[in-house]
Amino acid sequence: TQLLEQSPQFLSIQEGENLTVYCNSSSVFSSLQWYRQEPGEGPVLLVTVVTGGEVKKLKRLTFQFGDARKDSSLHITAAQPGDTGLYLCAGAQGGADGLTFGKGTHLIIQP
Amino acid sequence: KAGVTQTPRYLIKTRGQQVTLSCSPISGHRSVSWYQQTPGQGLQFLFEYFSETQRNKGNFPGRFSGRQFSNSRSEMNVSTLELGDSALYLCASSLAASAYYEQYFGPGTRLTVT
Numbered sequence: 001t002q003l004l005e006q007s008p009q010f011l012s013i014q015e016g017e018n019l020t021v022y023c024n025s026s027s028v029f030s031s032l033q034w035y036r037q038e039p040g041e042g043p044v045l046l047v048t049v050v051t052g053g054e055v056k057k058l059k060r061l062t063f064q065f066g067d068a069r070k071d072s073s074l075h076i077t078a079a080q081p082g083d084t085g086l087y088l089c090a091g092a093q094g095g096a097d098g099l100t101f102g103k104g105t106h107l108i109i110q111p
Numbered sequence: 112k113a114g115v116t117q118t119p120r121y122l123i124k125t126r127g128q129q130v131t132l133s134c135s136p137i138s139g140h141r142s143v144s145w146y147q148q149t150p151g152q153g154l155q156f157l158f159e160y161f162s163e164t165q166r167n168k169g170n171f172p173g174r175f176s177g178r179q180f181s182n183s184r185s186e187m188n189v190s191t192l193e194l195g196d197s198a199l200y201l202c203a204s205s206l207a208a209s210a211y212y213e214q215y216f217g218p219g220t221r222l223t224v225t
Contacts, residue, residue, distance in 0.1 A: 033213065033214075035216075040218070040219075040221075041218050041219070042115070042201050042203075042216030042217050042218050042219050043154075043201070043216045044216070045213055045214065045215065045216075048213055088153075088154065090154075098144055098156040098158075098159050098167055098169065099144075099156065099214065100156070101146075101153055101154035101155075101156075102153065103152075103153035104153060104154075
């Protein structure tokens with residue numbers, strides 16, 4: 001069972017466009033993390049959101065945690081080729097369980 | 112501060128063999144988690160170690176095992192390798208329990224089973 005569904009799976013857009021990536025679940029998470037992974041490397045943590053309705057900004061990236069803490073979105077403004085990569089969301093449910101990852105969104109920004 | 116290191120970076124093994132992968136966490140981090148990443152299944156949790164004890168385990172067969180040493184370094188072992196074990200194996204370290212602390216990933220070990 002895939003607890004975290006990410007959409008779209010693949011996205012290819014032109015430099016300068018805006019985009020939104022979604023991470024949805026029927027489960028409640030105590031926190032949700034977003035990672036970016038480049039080929040041949042491990043995921044790099046971008047942000048952690050913990051409060052329902054929370055919005056965090058990281059330069060041109062805006063992250064939002066749903067009010068019910070079941071979903072999250074990542075919005076990129078004026079995308080640049082350097083934003084290309086695999087974006088992963090991961091949820092923590094507390095207790096003794098590890099992180100649950102979505103399958104990711106492969107993003108390509110064409111110059 | 113040095114990041115998470117994993118050795119080796121690449122490995123080719125034959126079906127039926129066994130393999131041991133190593134992970135050195137960030138200095139001061141006591142929790143190490145292991146993940147398997149494949150194109151079809153994405154990132155799947157294998158197990159987490161904290162203070163030399165396995166805290167939790169994902170849904171993988173008993174061929175997958177691990178351990179953690181007193182210096183927090185961790186090893187992962189896969190016995191009787193199968194073709195489907197070909198994957199990128201990632202370890203991540205955190206200050207304490209991964210459910211509450213941010214994880215930092217190493218570059219991974221690319222395992223190919225032929």
